[in-house]
Amino acid sequence: MLERLKEFASEFFVTGDPLIYGADVAIGITMITIVAVLTYFKKWGWLWRNWLTTVDHKKIGIMYIIASIIMLFRGGVDALMMRLQLAMPNMDFLHPEHYNQVFTTHGTIMILFMAMPFMFGLFNVIVPLQIGARDVAFPFLNALSFWLFFLGAMLFNLSFVIGGSPDAGWLSYPPLSELSHSPGVGQNFYIWGIQISGIGSLATGINFLVTIIKMRAPGMKWMKMPMFTWSVFSTCIIILFAFPILTVTLALLFLDRFAGAHFFTLDLGGNPMMYINLIWMWGHPEVYIVVLPAFGVFSEIVSTFSKKKLFGYKSMVFAMLIISFLSFFTWAHHFFTMGSGADVNAFFAVTTMLIAIPTGVKIFNWLFTMYRGRISMATPMLWTIAFIPCFIVGGMTGVMLSVAPADFQFHNSYFLIAHFHQVLIGGVAFGYFAGLYYWWPKMFGFKLEEKLGKWAFWLWNIGFYVCFMPQYAVGLMGMTRRLSTYGWDTGWWELNFVSTIGAFLMGAGFLFQVAQIADGIRKYKTLKASGDPWGGRTLEWSIPSPAPEYNFAVTPRGDDIDEWWEEKERRAKGIYPPEQPLEPIHMPKNSAIPFIMSIFWFIAGFGFVFGWLWMAILGLAGVGICMIARSFSYDTDYYIPVDEIKRTEASLRGSV
Amino acid sequence: MNKKPRSLIRIIIPVVLTLVTIALIVWPMLAGGQYVVLDPKGPIGASQRDLIVISTILCAVVIVPVLILSAVIVWRYRDKPDNKSAYEPNWAHSTKAEAIWWTIPIIIIGLLAIVTIRYTYDLEPSKPMASEKAPVTIQVSSLDWKWLFMYPEQGIATVNTLNIPADRPVKFELTADSPMNSFWIPQLGGQIYTMSGMAMTLYLQADHEGQYWGSGANFTGEHFAQMRFDVNATSEEDFDKWVNEVKQQSQPLTQEMYKTLAEPGTSNVAYYSSFPEGLFQDIVTKYVVDGQSAHSKHGEASGAKEITTQDVDKSAN
Ligand code: HEM
Ligand SMILES: [Cu+2]
Ligand SMILES: [Cu+2]
Numbered sequence: 001m002l003e004r005l006k007e008f009a010s011e012f013f014v015t016g017d018p019l020i021y022g023a024d025v026a027i028g029i030t031m032i033t034i035v036a037v038l039t040y041f042k043k044w045g046w047l048w049r050n051w052l053t054t055v056d057h058k059k060i061g062i063m064y065i066i067a068s069i070i071m072l073f074r075g076g077v078d079a080l081m082m083r084l085q086l087a088m089p090n091m092d093f094l095h096p097e098h099y100n101q102v103f104t105t106h107g108t109i110m111i112l113f114m115a116m117p118f119m120f121g122l123f124n125v126i127v128p129l130q131i132g133a134r135d136v137a138f139p140f141l142n143a144l145s146f147w148l149f150f151l152g153a154m155l156f157n158l159s160f161v162i163g164g165s166p167d168a169g170w171l172s173y174p175p176l177s178e179l180s181h182s183p184g185v186g187q188n189f190y191i192w193g194i195q196i197s198g199i200g201s202l203a204t205g206i207n208f209l210v211t212i213i214k215m216r217a218p219g220m221k222w223m224k225m226p227m228f229t230w231s232v233f234s235t236c237i238i239i240l241f242a243f244p245i246l247t248v249t250l251a252l253l254f255l256d257r258f259a260g261a262h263f264f265t266l267d268l269g270g271n272p273m274m275y276i277n278l279i280w281m282w283g284h285p286e287v288y289i290v291v292l293p294a295f296g297v298f299s300e301i302v303s304t305f306s307k308k309k310l311f312g313y314k315s316m317v318f319a320m321l322i323i324s325f326l327s328f329f330t331w332a333h334h335f336f337t338m339g340s341g342a343d344v345n346a347f348f349a350v351t352t353m354l355i356a357i358p359t360g361v362k363i364f365n366w367l368f369t370m371y372r373g374r375i376s377m378a379t380p381m382l383w384t385i386a387f388i389p390c391f392i393v394g395g396m397t398g399v400m401l402s403v404a405p406a407d408f409q410f411h412n413s414y415f416l417i418a419h420f421h422q423v424l425i426g427g428v429a430f431g432y433f434a435g436l437y438y439w440w441p442k443m444f445g446f447k448l449e450e451k452l453g454k455w456a457f458w459l460w461n462i463g464f465y466v467c468f469m470p471q472y473a474v475g476l477m478g479m480t481r482r483l484s485t486y487g488w489d490t491g492w493w494e495l496n497f498v499s500t501i502g503a504f505l506m507g508a509g510f511l512f513q514v515a516q517i518a519d520g521i522r523k524y525k526t527l528k529a530s531g532d533p534w535g536g537r538t539l540e541w542s543i544p545s546p547a548p549e550y551n552f553a554v555t556p557r558g559d560d561i562d563e564w565w566e567e568k569e570r571r572a573k574g575i576y577p578p579e580q581p582l583e584p585i586h587m588p589k590n591s592a593i594p595f596i597m598s599i600f601w602f603i604a605g606f607g608f609v610f611g612w613l614w615m616a617i618l619g620l621a622g623v624g625i626c627m628i629a630r631s632f633s634y635d636t637d638y639y640i641p642v643d644e645i646k647r648t649e650a651s652l653r654g655s656v
Numbered sequence: 657m658n659k660k661p662r663s664l665i666r667i668i669i670p671v672v673l674t675l676v677t678i679a680l681i682v683w684p685m686l687a688g689g690q691y692v693v694l695d696p697k698g699p700i701g702a703s704q705r706d707l708i709v710i711s712t713i714l715c716a717v718v719i720v721p722v723l724i725l726s727a728v729i730v731w732r733y734r735d736k737p738d739n740k741s742a743y744e745p746n747w748a749h750s751t752k753a754e755a756i757w758w759t760i761p762i763i764i765i766g767l768l769a770i771v772t773i774r775y776t777y778d779l780e781p782s783k784p785m786a787s788e789k790a791p792v793t794i795q796v797s798s799l800d801w802k803w804l805f806m807y808p809e810q811g812i813a814t815v816n817t818l819n820i821p822a823d824r825p826v827k828f829e830l831t832a833d834s835p836m837n838s839f840w841i842p843q844l845g846g847q848i849y850t851m852s853g854m855a856m857t858l859y860l861q862a863d864h865e866g867q868y869w870g871s872g873a874n875f876t877g878e879h880f881a882q883m884r885f886d887v888n889a890t891s892e893e894d895f896d897k898w899v900n901e902v903k904q905q906s907q908p909l910t911q912e913m914y915k916t917l918a919e920p921g922t923s924n925v926a927y928y929s930s931f932p933e934g935l936f937q938d939i940v941t942k943y944v945v946d947g948q949s950a951h952s953k954h955g956e957a958s959g960a961k962e963i964t965t966q967d968v969d970k971s972a973n
């Protein structure tokens with residue numbers, strides 16, 4: 001019995017690697033600390049009532065962002081491990097197998113569990129405030145989306161210490177991801193982690209589409225909507241069409257692995273290329289999903305900190321919508337070298353290049369928003385300014401990659417790695433950082449101090465160029481991606497060494513950001529921010545910081561593009577809006593169901609990962625019960641009485 | 657506000673960064689690294705290099721002015737009390753200006769699209785090369801984790817080393833008995849995927865005698881990093897001599913030995929005086945179900961051949 005238990009444990013837990021033992025210990029200590037702290041300060045009830053069961057979009061947004069920053073840390077540590085391994089030829093720090101797991105988890109986590117939730121966090125915190133709404137269209141579904149994402153991400157992360165990580169790359173091409181080549185459970189973790197959080201992403205997409213369509217403040221016509229909201233809208237359209245493809249593709253892959261189907265296998269008529277087509281039909285739009293909201297963030301920031309209207313509003317909207325449309329017609333540029341023939345390659349090369357046109361227009365519009373403005377260099381604006389040259393260069397190398405016959409030489413080389421990190425870090429990560437700094441006071445009611453933030457900014461930026469510029473060069477020297485090691489004879493080591501230094505500089509930048517946040521929390525009383533700390537232009541700045549749970553005491557109007565800015569101008573001229581009577585506000589009640597249901601999803605996922613059908617069925621049954629429980633709960637809302645609104649407003653505005 | 661040392665730092669940082677970048681680009685050339693992609697040794701690689709240069713220049717024509725413009729705008733309109741440049745908070749639209757910057761990218765992308773389409777047809781990997789000399793055929797199969805090269809006209813085979821005659825087109829026929837890989841000899845020209853179940857065609861040529869190298873460019877698992885091989889381009893006579901040596905000094909590759917070779921694992925360089933007839937076709941059709949190929953449509957336009965069982969019967973080499 002004991003023997004069998006031992007044997008099981010050695011297969012169940014990942015063993016044999018000191019790095020992983022270290023992680024085991026770290027995870028254990030963290031868990032114990034969290035439980036101890038919560039118990040000691042008697043915070044369990046608070047945690048349950050205020051966070052685990054909340055349906056408040058602002059809190060959900062904050063949870064998304066916290067989760068995302070933790071994942072940025074994990075993905076970042078992975079990145080540093082890879083860079084260490086590649087710093088010198090013939091390094092023996094990570095074995096090839098381990099290296100493969102690390103780049104797979106790094107890519108998957110960064111895109112799906114860092115960028116996506118960061119983006120959803122910003123959606124949640126800001127969109128309802130910007131459009132003058134009290135909540136999202138489906139608050140319960142919103143909470144469910146978050147918990148599905150969170151437990152999906154946790155399931156994926158578990159693979160690292162239990163069962164073993166996936167190692168077939170972040171897009172898991174078959175046959176490497178098939179049972180024949182990945183017999184372990186790592187690939188199942190990949191499939192179920194993404195699948196569960198993917199349901200959440202699709203639901204969020206729908207939720208925000210409906211929210212934006214249905215819940216805008218009176219007067220806010222389509223062409224009066226703030227640019228960030230427009231970017232969320234275009235992103236959600238892409239999500240709506242792209243995520244179902246991912247769901248189906250991964251489901252088919254799972255059927256191959258679990259039920260012995262042959263959709264993508266080599267034998268019995270399966271076709272791996274089908275998978276590659278499908279996964280990129282999702283994967284390419286996915287990169288626009290994460291970058292469009294960043295464009296929205298930059299648009300808001302650039303006009304606020306230049307104290308000027310956004311230039312070319314209509315062009316901006318139009319450009320964004322074209323990008324979302326075109327993003328579905330470019331996927332084959334990921335396999336120009338598959339021998340699809342000149343017709344196909346020429347078509348996809350051109351559709352890919354076309355995207356550069358609207359993107360270029362957006363850059364000009366941002367520049368001309370600054371032109372004849374007054375640019376103040378607060379941290380959100382610094383990141384925005386740094387984004388512009390970074391994205392211009394990243395975009396240019398993207399265009400170079402889209403030239404199909406030239407891509408025969410760039411494909412799968414470090415040139416490509418440098419390109420996509422330039423757009424993902426320079427565009428997406430910088431964009432979300434900018435957004436976080438910008439809306440931080442709105443979320444928490446205090447402003448972060450700038451000094452540490454500027455250190456972080458410079459370290460990230462210098463680190464970025466030191467890390468990735470040499471990679472363009474080493475790509476032209478023929479170094480291919482996903483190499484776990486290389487020899488002295490290649491002549492690649494100097495550039496790789498420099499690149500590693502840059503990666504660590506960025507790591508230091510991240511530490512400064514953490515320090516900045518910790519410092520801010522410590523001193524938050526002295527850093528108190530008003531409702532409108534930056535001289536904002538859109539509706540979210542018209543209410544106190546942090547926003548009360550009902551957002552707006554009275555429904556605002558949205559007649560102008562920069563409604564709050566115009567309102568301030570009117571007030572300066574002595575024109576005040578008519579007093580409106582307060583009315584009781586209708587709010588959704590907290591619910592434990594999203595959290596519990598997601599735990600059952602987690603259990604079901606875990607069961608599927610290990611092929612324990614009893615557990616999978618148990619989990620799915622729990623999910624079913626939660627659904628039934630939800631459909632029989634009628635007491636799901638309440639009203640905030642006028643008195644309470646008055647009290648809240650008085651205390652919030654009093655301190656403004 | 658205007659503290660001297662700080663503004664000095666602001667100038668020093670970009671200057672230092674620029675210098676570091678330039679040093680980085682020059683240093684590896686001195687230190688032994690080589691920009692193989694930009695230093696082609698054959699016509700295909702040379703056209704691709706030209707295309708890379710053309711597209712870089714076309715893009716640079718727009719982005720360099722835009723980069724400069726960004727710097728100027730940020731500098732000029734920064735928020736300083738003594739900044740005298742114009743401030744127009746409500747200026748947010750100008751049809752003329754916007755027309756200009758819709759037009760510029762459209763023109764540049766239009767030009768680039770034309771260039772791209774031309775080169776896409778010219779450089780289609782399966783297009784035979786214009787040459788007076790008949791091409792040599794080499795059949796390539798990517799295995800886990802090594803390359804098998806078969807020379808049907810010479811009747812020999814090698815592992816992880818490739819000999820070709822210089823100044824003569826080489827017709828590579830490629831497949832895989834492993835997850836999809838990509839066959840890449842940067843100095844001769846761009847890569848193409850090797851896929852099980854289908855045969856791709858790639859024409860390359862070395863203009864000069866010399867030693868180059870190639871590698872697998874698409875991740876295939878554990879020892880993917882080991883999939884590098886030497887490419888020796890020699891004179892026609894030397895090539896024939898080498899073939900004869902291999903024929904005389906090596907053992908034949910038998911079906912049994914191939915089975916062992918194809919098992920996952922790395923391998924040293926190896927030479928074989930012969931190889932089983934139709935081995936390449938056997939690999940391609942290994943997974944064919946009832947004479948139907950797995951890849952129904954894609955690849956038809958190019959030289960990718962769907963070899964069916966009938967083809968196998970015909971192709972005895
Ligand atoms: C913070 C600094 C970062 C560093 C130093 C870094 C470094 C790396 C390295 C060394 C690789 C492996 C390259 C290879 O051998 O194939 C890689 C792959 C990748 N990275 Fe990053 N990365 C960083 C940030 C990011 C971010 C922010 C994202 C996305 C938002 C991202 C997405 C990816 C993806 C998708 C891959 C491909 C994984 C695969 O090949 O399956 N990285 N990164
Ligand atoms: Cu793409
Ligand atoms: Cu194929």
